[in-house]
Amino acid sequence: MDEILGAMAGALVPVAVQWSRYDDQTQQRVRNTRYDLRDLRDAWQESLGWGGAVRSRLPIVMDWDTGLAMATSQQPTAQTIPTLPSGQLRPNLCNGAESFVSSMTWPPRPGMYDARQNVQQVGELSTTALAMTYEEVRTAIHAFVSCNGSTAAGRVQLYRSVNALTDTVMSLNLTKAEFAARWAQLFGVPVSTIDPHRDPSKSPTIGGINAGNNVASVVFISTGSNNEINPQTDAGHRLRITAGAGNIAINASVATLTFATPYRYKRPDGSTATLQPQVHLATESDNFAFAQVSYTGYTIRLVSPILAGTSVDYSVIVDPGVTTV
Numbered sequence: 001m002d003e004i005l006g007a008m009a010g011a012l013v014p015v016a017v018q019w020s021r022y023d024d025q026t027q028q029r030v031r032n033t034r035y036d037l038r039d040l041r042d043a044w045q046e047s048l049g050w051g052g053a054v055r056s057r058l059p060i061v062m063d064w065d066t067g068l069a070m071a072t073s074q075q076p077t078a079q080t081i082p083t084l085p086s087g088q089l090r091p092n093l094c095n096g097a098e099s100f101v102s103s104m105t106w107p108p109r110p111g112m113y114d115a116r117q118n119v120q121q122v123g124e125l126s127t128t129a130l131a132m133t134y135e136e137v138r139t140a141i142h143a144f145v146s147c148n149g150s151t152a153a154g155r156v157q158l159y160r161s162v163n164a165l166t167d168t169v170m171s172l173n174l175t176k177a178e179f180a181a182r183w184a185q186l187f188g189v190p191v192s193t194i195d196p197h198r199d200p201s202k203s204p205t206i207g208g209i210n211a212g213n214n215v216a217s218v219v220f221i222s223t224g225s226n227n228e229i230n231p232q233t234d235a236g237h238r239l240r241i242t243a244g245a246g247n248i249a250i251n252a253s254v255a256t257l258t259f260a261t262p263y264r265y266k267r268p269d270g271s272t273a274t275l276q277p278q279v280h281l282a283t284e285s286d287n288f289a290f291a292q293v294s295y296t297g298y299t300i301r302l303v304s305p306i307l308a309g310t311s312v313d314y315s316v317i318v319d320p321g322v323t324t325v
Contacts, residue, residue: 057117059110060125066111067122067129093131100127173270178325196261197324200231204297206239208256214308216244218255218300221313234259239314241306248306254289257316258297265322277320287312 056062070091104124111123131137146154174182184190196202209215221238222230230238241254248254263275279291279298288303306312 059113059123060108062113062117062119063108063111063123063125064129066119067126067131068133070126070130071133090134091130093127093134173272175272175325195235195324197234197259197263197318197320198236199260200233202234202260203232204234204237204257204259206255206257208253208299210253210255211244213252213254214244214246214248215254216242218242234261234263235318237316239300239316240311241300241314242311243306243308246308248302250302250305252301254300254302256297256299259295259318263295263320263324265320265324272325275320275322275324277318280317280319282315282317283312285312289314291316 108124108128111119111126112121114120144158150158203220206218206220209218218239218241220232221240222232224230232238237257239257241248263277264272265275266272274295276293276295279293281289281291281300283289286304287306289300290303291298291300300314
């Protein structure tokens with residue numbers, strides 16, 4: 001028995017030596033791996049503090065990237081046969097544009113991102129970056145390129161002209177339609193000079209007919225005794241008021257007319273204000289009437305009753321007294 005145990009012990013010595021060596025190598029690999037992980041962690045933490053890495057994580061920088069990313073037509077993952085996203089439409093940045101640009105701030109309002117930097121809410125620069133991808137914006141930028149290069153003096157002139165345009169336009173208080181008219185005049189495009197309140201294509205409308213006060217109808221009179229054509233405009237129109245089964249009582253509202261174009265005028269400082277025009281109702285009978293007026297229209301009230309089953313015609317003149325816009 002002793003001989004067998006001794007032989008077995010002798011056989012285990014090389015195994016133990018081999019295991020010790022293997023264990024030493026394994027422990028060394030573990031230590032090396034630990035050191036590598038430590039070095040990798042240190043390098044990663046150091047890289048996060050680099051200026052470029054810090055700036056790339058700022059919300060307004062990510063806002064710009066977000067806006068550009070919105071314009072991509074590529075799928076975010078690799079595909080064997082690439083396909084375009086279905087139904088991708090160009091966002092309409094004109095919707096609410098005036099309200100948006102008037103509320104812009106500096107620095108730009110940043111977007112909101114979660115811990116994994118996924119977008120929760122886009123920032124101001126996202127819209128700007130997206131606009132930069134639109135065809136007409138890129139075209140306008142290309143138009144600023146001089147085909148013959150530029151000189152220092154030429155660049156100063158370009159700066160002065162664009163900057164002066166900016167200062168001039170920002171000092172005005174014009175509507176988009178007024179700016180369009182100015183541009184049209186500059187390039188020689190014929191512009192209609194018809195006062196909108198005298199434009200035959202823009203007629204006031206009749207509403208609020210008071211049937212409870214025996215008003216059967218209120219209509220425009222478009223022809224005269226000799227078949228004249230009488231266009232109905234805000235500034236001048238003719239009405240026929242017809243009573244129903246009973247008399248139309250005095251001082252009760254008959255109907256309300258709404259102007260096709262609200263009356264406004266421009267103050268000396270360039271700002272626009274609403275205007276209450278003068279409204280005169282004339283009739284060949286003794287059924288006089290008056291108007292309660294606002295800048296959007298007027299309500300007819302009678303001074304004299306209109307008898308049941310009869311009609312009275314009125315000629316209406318609307319005069320603002322000043323030039324309107």
